[in-house]
Amino acid sequence: MKRVKTTMGLLAIASCLAVPALASADEAFGNVDNGRKIFQEGKGDVPACQSCHRLDGLGDDSQGTPRLAYQVDSYIFKQLKDFEANRRTDDTMFAMNDVAKGLSEQDKRDVAAYVHTLKTPYLGSDLEQLKKDGVEVGEPYKGKMIVEYGAPDHGVPACKSCHGFHGRSAGRMYPAIVGQNYVYLKHELESFRNGYRKYGTKTLSKDELANKEDNERVNDYMGQMRAVAGHLTDEDIKNIAAFLTVAKPNTPGNPRTPGRL
Ligand code: HEC
Ligand code: HEC
Numbered sequence: 001m002k003r004v005k006t007t008m009g010l011l012a013i014a015s016c017l018a019v020p021a022l023a024s025a026d027e028a029f030g031n032v033d034n035g036r037k038i039f040q041e042g043k044g045d046v047p048a049c050q051s052c053h054r055l056d057g058l059g060d061d062s063q064g065t066p067r068l069a070y071q072v073d074s075y076i077f078k079q080l081k082d083f084e085a086n087r088r089t090d091d092t093m094f095a096m097n098d099v100a101k102g103l104s105e106q107d108k109r110d111v112a113a114y115v116h117t118l119k120t121p122y123l124g125s126d127l128e129q130l131k132k133d134g135v136e137v138g139e140p141y142k143g144k145m146i147v148e149y150g151a152p153d154h155g156v157p158a159c160k161s162c163h164g165f166h167g168r169s170a171g172r173m174y175p176a177i178v179g180q181n182y183v184y185l186k187h188e189l190e191s192f193r194n195g196y197r198k199y200g201t202k203t204l205s206k207d208e209l210a211n212k213e214d215n216e217r218v219n220d221y222m223g224q225m226r227a228v229a230g231h232l233t234d235e236d237i238k239n240i241a242a243f244l245t246v247a248k249p250n251t252p253g254n255p256r257t258p259g260r261l
Contacts, residue, residue, distance in 0.1 A: 029073045030106070035114025038107055046102035049111065052095065057118040061125050061183040064092040069118035075175040076112035082219040084108075087204075091214035092187065122179030124245035130182060136238060137182065143243030146236060155231040159240070162224070168249035173221070178249045185241035189229050191217035193237075196230030199223075 201223020
């Protein structure tokens, strides 16, 4: 809050002096205050995001919801646009397509800007608890190998080459996958793989989109992610998801969490 006030103060001074305002990167993407309101209270028929993604933006394995906290804002915005246009389907609860249709373009920007400000620590899923609940969980050390080096014997590139160290995001196009929830990670990797098996890496036409199955994710630009997921085995997916959910975004010896990459 303090930072927001300071920025507003600066803006006021800047406009008096007719000097271009130096808004922070978060505010440049959207209005954080409006985003916070939508996230916490909802808007019109759109339910509050926190009811499914939690107040801290951590998401929840029992609902299959992803962590949104600190995710790249332009990535969040793109997903909301894709849900709106049915380029991506939420087959866990079918809520996200309605949610996205109920928000204006500006609302989408604002809520994306807001979730990027959430600095919730990278807690990830509790793998022991998931096992107790009967969920099949992979081996983090095996997943780490694929994230860092890929699995060249069956055509899988290193996740790191696009998503950065431990999948902490790289540039605006590649989302953070570190500290993401296990159930969500597994579900998305399976959905991209389903998309690859049916369509390869092509961009779908309107008709094809209308007829695609709900568990096929095909909204990745030039099929980049499908081309990767298409080669993953069931074991790979469980191992990778187990590693990423417990992994940390900071490099050894450097306790600082990286800023926007
Ligand atoms: C009824 C529950 C529910 C509500 C309310 C909800 N979400 Fe979601 N959201 C989900 C589920 C479930 C998924 C995962 C969908 C999937 O697997 O494709 C999801 C996925 C997302 C994603 C994709 C994230 C990624 O990493 O690709 C974004 C972005 C998102 N939600 C934003 C929002 C915003 C913003 C709001 C509020 C305006 C909201 N959600 C409200 C259930 C919900
Ligand atoms: C060639 C680049 C590339 C490589 C290599 C790559 N990815 Fe991706 N990945 C992407 C892109 C681009 C997206 C964003 C798709 C979109 O816009 O919806 C993505 C999205 C994802 C998502 C969805 C994130 C979310 O929040 O829904 C997951 C999970 C993921 N990648 C996991 C992986 C894993 C695991 C590996 C390694 C086995 C990997 N990726 C390797 C390009 C890549």
